[in-house]
Amino acid sequence: MSPVPPISPMPAEPAGGTAPAVTGGGSTTAGSPSEPDAPGGPGPAAAPHAKPAPRVGRRAEGVWGWLFVSPMVIVLGLFLVLPTLMALWVSLLDWDGQSNPFSGQADFVGLDNYRDLLTQDGLDRTLFATSLRNNFYYVLLTVPLQTVLALGLALIVNQRMLRGRGALRTTFFFPSVTSSIAVSTIFLFLFQGSGAVNTLLSWIGVKGPNWFTDPRGVLSLLLGGLGIVDPNRPAGVLADHSFMGLSWFEWLSGPSVAMCTIIALSVWTTSGTFMLIFLAALQNIPRELEESAAIEGVNRFEMLRHVTLPALRPVLFLVLTLGTIGTWQVFDQVYVMSQGAPGNTTLTPAFLSYSAAFGDADFGQGAAIAFLLLALILTMTGLQRYALRERTARPGRKR
């Protein structure tokens, strides 16, 4: 039972078991696992057998290794790698979901599905461009809002003197663990035409819009309210020029009122998760840093600006990256709350891909949209990783 192997000359440290996840602990004393646990590599040739302990042969260990990972390899291979390859093939077909797409019964159309989406004038491209516009505004509003809100909540919960911090943390985090479908149901009820939100608004004398049936873009409403453009009859440059089948005015009209409810929902649900990430980072800020700043006589704002926020920078980028990846995938909320309506203003690429395949039985088109979305998300991730690397590479920079 004793965890100390008799052969090891001097077991380095008492085996804590709760040690932070660094590499192999005091294991070097044991001799056999001479290679560190870093994901670097197995280093098969690296282990000199300087110890007499009987151990399973290299061969047997290899077999066991593959046995242990075989469920993972099979499941991920069958339901991740293979399907991706199949979908890549289907995205080159005109397939309605009826026949077997791999027997040559479906028409091979080459890159036509992609062409329809990107360059060919027509309904497909207009819809795709619309979905891109909608999701772009969704990301543009959701990511900053949820990040700022999460940071604010983390700062609240991190206050050492605040009573009921634990209860608050629970409250803020709870929406994050519930099902997106259930939460969307609640928001549907809250934002009905004569629902709770509009009742609240009426108390302060505001007549709330009919949230889920209002396709007007908030930006165009704002500009219309200022008298700069007439939202009903846009004119001039904005109406005359178009890109991917949408006029400049349509590109610039902003998220629709209906989309705003989905944005509110997402911000509300995800802020808890990101709050926890920020909170962990806040608690990792060395206290000496804050103390020395306090001795310098900084006020709260300066502390936040020059001590706390710089220390949070890597986590800030993490949250932004995760937020961007997540928001480009918005689907559940759209499915439950609006199905793309009103006027296609809550249509997102993810939902368009689904409805093209399962609604219109155009699986080639749906798969093509999925791959374009995948490329878009991976590009964004890559860009943000790159930016993150740039920032952290300059440790001395103090701003």
Add this chain to the structure above:
Amino acid sequence: MTSKSVRTTNAEPVQTLTAESERTTTTRPVRTRAAKSGRSQGLPVLGRFPVPLRILGYTAVAAVGLLYLMPFAIQLVTGFKTDPDAAAHPLGLIPTTPTTAAYQRLFGLSQAGDGVPFLRWLGNSAFIAVVVTTGRVLFDAMAGYALARLRFPGRTLLFGFIIAVMAVPGIALLIPRFLVLNTFGLFDTYTGMILPLLVDAAGIFIMKQFFESIPREVEEAARVDGAGVFRIFWSVVLPMARPALITLTILSFQGSWNEFTHFLVATQSSQYETLTTGLARLVSGGLGGGTQYPLKLAAALLSTLPVAALFFCFQRYFVQDANAGAVKE
């Protein structure tokens, strides 16, 4: 705005006796936590704000808290309202004519339960969640252990593959998964619903990280005693991995209970509807024939309960996960 208002509650040297006692009570849990991690001393660095600002801060914090609580409170109350009542008083926190009609319908106690086979949804969700959780915990632990400790050809490559898989956005797999299920004849079966969910890359990653933190001496000792690889894994390492296994169990259960998109594309007939797909159909298709919000909200509430119970019992494991997310990216 929120952050600013909270900062007012930031605290420090206290003048009044009451405030003094308040300070000691509020800091105690922090102290113990701080002592554990060997970090901060509990007391904040900056001075405390004057009382009026503090009151203002608490008010603001309470308002923000309400913003997070109210939707659930309204959901709970509305489930006990009649349809007209819910429509007329969406904000009312006390039902004018309390009724359990919605719950009776959900549990099939009244004849109007047609179209809402709630118990069937519940059964499907529970069955799938249990199977998927069991499978995930076992397979993720096995794969994590192999990647952390066993040496076999291709290990590095596999680990790189896991990292790559974690970067693939799930939504892009919707149609691909349907294709493979359709081709293998698994579409609209329990097998098709469960199999693809049995392994998840993030879980493997968590387990690998954990196994690497276990000192090797333990395994060496067992090996000296003549235990084989599987024996060591099953009887020595796995019992030590309890905290990680609990975390994984909770996350897997939550994940499979809340899973929606996969079931949406993997099934078609109503007999396979789960709480998520069933509720989604009820809610998104329910535009005609009255709004039935008490019914929908009651169903949503019931479908949230298991995960909520899990959350309140094992909150710290959820917290750990959020931080694991920070590590893995």
